Amino acid sequence: MATLYLVPNVLADGDWQTVLPARVEPILSNTKYFIVENIRTARRFLKQVNREINIDECTFFEINKRTNAADLPRFLKPIKDGHDVAVLSEAGCPGVADPGADVVKIAHQKGIKVVPIVGPSSILLALMASGMNGQNFAFKGYLPVKPQERVKELQNLEKTIRSNRQTQIFIETPYRNNQLVSDILKSCSPSTLFCIAANITGEDEFIQTKSIQEWKKAGAPDLHKQPVIFLLG
Structure with a gap:
């Protein structure tokens, strides 16, 4: 079953491995669809986690104060097609003081499996x-x-x-x-x-x-x- 992963991000500059669990690396490396606040910073973080990630093969959906709420269900469409999707916070944990909560709510309404990954809040x-x-x-x-x-x-x-x-x-x-x-x-x-x-x-x-x-x-x-x-x- 395809899954919506909630992936935390670092809070400050430094080695991500000092604050995030090892599980983050395989999830981000094997996922091709991402819901993020800012595409530029998300791409940079992915490369920090694994330089071998082919960014050009990844699809990014932006969720921030400029996002139309009507677009959110579309961000989850890859899951229906059997592809995992990762919500990647700009800093800290997705959904906590973070716009990612809106798309997680829709995922529950659609019966999509939601998996939170341990990280810093x-x-x-x-x-x-x-x-x-x-x-x-x-x-x-x-x-x-x-x-x-x-x-x-x-x-x-x-x-x-x-x-x-x-x-x-x-x-x-x-x-x-x-x-x-x-x-x-x-x-x-x-x-x-x-x-x-x-x-x-x-x-x-x-x-x-x-x-x-x-x-x-x-x-x-x-x-x-x-x-x-x-x-x-």
């Missing part, structure tokens, strides 16, 4: 390293961009932390990281715990948890254009 790795509550947590995606709305949302997150002991996890567009940190330090209570997890699995990985008061004294690192996971607890 920046969200879970950050939670593991934060020291915050891993029994009750929520990933909020992006916080509002407008300052007043953002402050209100941060206040709501703090209420949830206090009432439910629920760790709050979120991200930001890399070029707005520093502004987000500034807003958090201005808006949140001094005792609230704040974790900054940047460049996870990279050589310059930075993960630290401090109270808001401690961050104000120590100063936050420059996070401009870096991949970062933020946690409040």
Whole structure:
């Protein structure tokens, strides 16, 4: 039976074999149909995994914010013809804070076998390293961009932390990281715990948890254009 494989990608530059299982190599080497966020970076990653892969023989379907939802079922057509298809994330695990979830949903509706491959999730790795509550947590995606709305949302997150002991996890567009940190330090209570997890699995990985008061004294690192996971607890 042809299968829809969910193949993780690395989170940072470096040897893929240090963070991904060996199973990734045969799956990518034997698959000719790929659903990816960006064709150029996907092609480059395939060559890193196996230089012998003939990229010209591969078919790529792009799934991102510009993709028409009506096109998604077509991406799974090779499976009906007996060919495996691999969803390859731009970074981390497909379907987790990732547009791949939409095509996986359709696969289940069509009765297609879905196989997730073990790989790094920046969200879970950050939670593991934060020291915050891993029994009750929520990933909020992006916080509002407008300052007043953002402050209100941060206040709501703090209420949830206090009432439910629920760790709050979120991200930001890399070029707005520093502004987000500034807003958090201005808006949140001094005792609230704040974790900054940047460049996870990279050589310059930075993960630290401090109270808001401690961050104000120590100063936050420059996070401009870096991949970062933020946690409040």
